[in-house]
């Protein structure tokens with residue numbers, strides 16, 4: 001079936017994501033070369049899902065490169081880390097100046113920065129593209145977040161925007177993100193937000209199961225109902241499905257799953273970057289730690305025996321009010337989490353000179369990806385209306401939602417502490433919000449303590465910023481202050 005015309009792009013790595021992206025590209029009229037290091041996978045693919053399509057195979061890098069239109073475009077769909085470097089090294093000898101390598105894995109953005117610059121010196125363009133949406137997204141429309149060598153964008157734009165998910169208005173969920181590692185940074189933040197969304201949903205689940213004694217069917221119905229509110233999103237939708245799902249013996253699968261969460265690292269990287277950049281990304285950080293504490297199952301079992309406690313049950317007549325509060329509390333936490341995620345991107349954009357377009361980022365996340373939701377449309381509107389918006393919590397639409405949801409969030413957070421039900425993400429959202437919206441925090445005392453024990457100096461309310469003072473707290477008559485070093 002394949003035509004004689006040269007291929008538009010090659011994809012290296014025929015695991016499910018690679019295969020599905022190739023099939024998606026083929027559906028959109030692009031000719032794709034499929035290559036895999038274990039070449040039997042190439043034949044297997046050509047003889048099964050790719051049979052009867054325009055997809056061609058390659059059994060060596062030379063064969064792959066020879067089949068490509070110039071500038072050659074080669075997309076790596078391989079495991080993040082050293083495997084990417086090994087593939088780059090093995091492909092480079094076959095390439096010419098102006099050719100393009102794209103990494104579609106979950107690479108750490110610092111690796112992408114390094115690769116963009118190293119390949120630039122060889123005249124090769126490198127793009128680090130965040131790809132979200134799992135297997136189904138890859139097959140029928142992922143969210144794509146490309147960044148790196150901008151000069152390469154015109155050559156891949158048509159392919160990427162054709163295969164990407166589309167918003168209800170028909171816009172592609174794919175735009176150029178920025179230079180260097182910007183694409184992979186934005187994908188990392190997407191994943192961090194994904195961790196936060198999943199955690200607040202899981203906290204609500206535990207609250208409803210333990211305090212309200214809801215059955216799996218009730219839980220499924222509740223999430224289904226919530227999916228018709230502002231919480232409408234893919235993650236709420238699949239949660240409703242999960243609670244209704246039974247195995248062939250009629251048992252709910254959810255109740256058979258061990259309560260220890262895995263993680264591949266992107267949430268952790270988001271937290272690490274927030275600490276490094278000094279951004280209070282508390283909800284996502286708590287979500288990563290919640291996975292860590294879940295992984296300590298045997299310790300938790302032991303501790304639960306040392307500190308036994310029963311979760312008090314709510315009166316059924318209060319259920320409707322509590323469920324309404326929970327719905328609002330989730331919305332409150334979600335807005336706070338996205339505001340924190342955007343704060344991280346804003347800080348990184350300034351430091352790396354990425355000029356990120358926050359409206360476009362919301363557009364890229366609107367469909368196709370794991371955090372896709374109607375909610376993102378409002379974030380897009382907020383940043384489109386004011387690209388210089390300093391914080392999502394200060395946008396009029398979100399401010400109104402926060403004011404409405406805050407009392408509910410406070411009631412649920414307080415109740416969870418009273419009951420002994422862990423809700424680290426929700427309670428962190430409330431605490432963050434209170435810190436964020438408090439004019440005078442007790443940091444004057446921190447400064448006094450630092451100055452007292454270490455002569456670290458402080459600024460004064462009655463003096464201009466940037467002037468530093470030291471007090472001789474213990475009458476030592478020493479005027480020596482510590483050298484200023486701020487992280």
Ligand code: 6PG
Nearest residue numbers: 132133134191263264265266370
């Ligand atoms: C996506 C997802 C995906 C991620 C998985 C697992 O956008 O399609 O974010 O990239 O790998 O969700 O992540 P964890 O194993 O860290 O939960």
